[in-house]
Amino acid sequence: MRRNRLLALAILAILSLAVLAPAGFANEGAAGRRAAKHAERDAKRQAAAQRQAERGAHRQQRGAERKAAAERGAERKAERKLLLGHKSDTNADVKIDCTSITIEYHDFNVVPGSPNFVWQGVHIKSPPPPLEPVNFPPKLFSFEGASATSVIPVAAPVGRSTVDIRSHWDTNGVKGGFDIHQTVTCPPHPALTIEKLQSLGGPFTTETLSGMVGQSIMYEMIVTNTGNTPLTFTGFSDALCDPGTISGEDTEPIEPLGTITIVCVHKITPADATAGKVLNVATITGTPEEGEGEPITERSNPVEVAPVTEEEHKKEPEPEDGNKEPPKPPPAKTTPNGGVAGISASSGASSTSTSKSGVLGFTSATIPSLRGPQGCVRSSFTASVKSANVASVSFYLDGHLLRRLSATAAHKGLLSIHINASKLKVGAHRIQARITMKAAKGAKPAKATRSMTVVRCHSAVIAPHFTG
């Protein structure tokens, strides 16, 4: 019995082994397949991610390429933006640098006797304040034949500026034009000019004058900063300036295209008469700010006065014709800023006196006139009133009160105001001096208004508008 039971158990064990062993093997195979599937899925995912990354990188690359192309396009567009039709891009080549713009016109029609006309304009914009844009007024450039080169000297400011050049033409069958905006970055370029003028009481001039011994020659030196960096003008020298007569030197830096006017006086001496002429030049040094270049020294043009004897002087022909003595012109103004760089003065003639003449002891004739420079003003100038018997003066510019000065502010017998013309708009400006005279006890003070016109001019260094 016991042997049978053992046998049955053995058979059962064998059977169990026979049945269970393949199932166990089968379970192991499913797990492997699952693992393989997972691995395959992972690989697929990885490949997809890789493809996606590749696509992303490609997209990024294409984006960068597109951006670069757009930038290049914008650059090209900025370089040459065509405004007007037809052959505009084929008739002109432009080269821009910091000191000049060169435009080469070509392939124009040649019609004998009919020149080609081209309008040109240059505008330099400097983004960082306080630099002002520089405009070269549009002008007409004309040329005969099929081609020509126009060189426009410019003084682009130090640093980054946008240069805008425009040109257009419709001439002899060729139409076209361009409007180019280009950025230039310019290094400092110090430069200056000094022009010497002289006067013997008349207008300032560079021509040779005749003067007598004892007569005073007034010299005027117009110094212009023609570079692109501020300059401090120092070291002015002119051997003919009598000691203590030099005025107008400015120790402040002068901006590009700004001018100062230095004046001095020389009295003609017997030694000058012996020498036969009074001839000299002036020199001045312009020093840029540190790191903006080297100082430069320039010499002025020479001016000459030929000394004459009193007899020779009297022999000068009387200019007027007819039998009536003409009215003598008012004596020339000899204000420090007078002459070429000045303002039209003649303040006495145009003043509107409100004084109650006679009653208060001051007639309009005794109320002083307003004096100032004549002609153009471009830099600073002085307007003044003689201070004798004056209690106070209020100076107005275009109706706006500039300063009220009392008698105590008088200097060398003058109540003066210094006006910076470079801030004024180009055109005519009115200066008024409302003068209050000193009054006797118990009397009302006499008052008068004197006025004059000053003309703020454009620089005289320009491209003229002449017909050519």
Next chain:
Amino acid sequence: MGFPRKHRQRRRLRGLLRAGAALAVAGLAAPGASAQGAATPTASNAPPRAVVTRLSNLRSVTRWAYPENDSAVRSEPSSRARPVGRLRFLTPDDQAELYVVLAAAKTPRAGSWLQVEVPARPNGRLGWVPRSALGSLHVVRSYLLVDQGSLQATLFREGRAIFSAPVGVGKPSTVTPAGEFYVLEKLRSIGSPIYGPFAIGTSAYAPTLSEWPGGGVVGIHGTNEPQLIPGRPSHGCIRMRDADITKLWSLIALGTPIEIT
């Protein structure tokens, strides 16, 4: 309708008197008038309406002034006269405008007036402005003669030639205008080689190029084509060799009269 007859007659009489006075004044004060022209009563028996004095003979003495007030330029020395222009403060190149003063007229009612050349188109226009409209008078004693026949420019000072140079003038299609003009401005030329280093602005306007920027001002300037001088190559301007314009620029003064023949 209209004015009463008496009033109309009075107006007509006043008009005739004014026209007569204007003719007399214009005849006396015209540039280049005879030397005896100064200060003569305007009518034989009538009291003088205006005493006219010549201030410039445009040769040995010329007076000029900057404008002082914005004023109308009138055909006669009267505030009721027809305006023929306005004083300007700036030239087309933004320099100070100046006016050559030919004569002064003193009228009992209208005060002092000055006769000026008006630098505007058409050339040769004259007019009158109140004395207060102009500043102090400057004097120049030289004059420039530009002879288009001999193609020479000569600067005279006190009757003596002190400078002479060959010039290029306008071609037949764009002639240089003939007449009496004066120096308005002195410029240092930049921006175009065709003007050379210096340029002198005149009161003359080119007769054919009215659409030119600035109205067609005739200038005296240098050139980048010196081989065309002397000749007739220009569009109305007077061209000189660069060395000559540099010399002339230093010799000539503002307000100097220019005669172009």
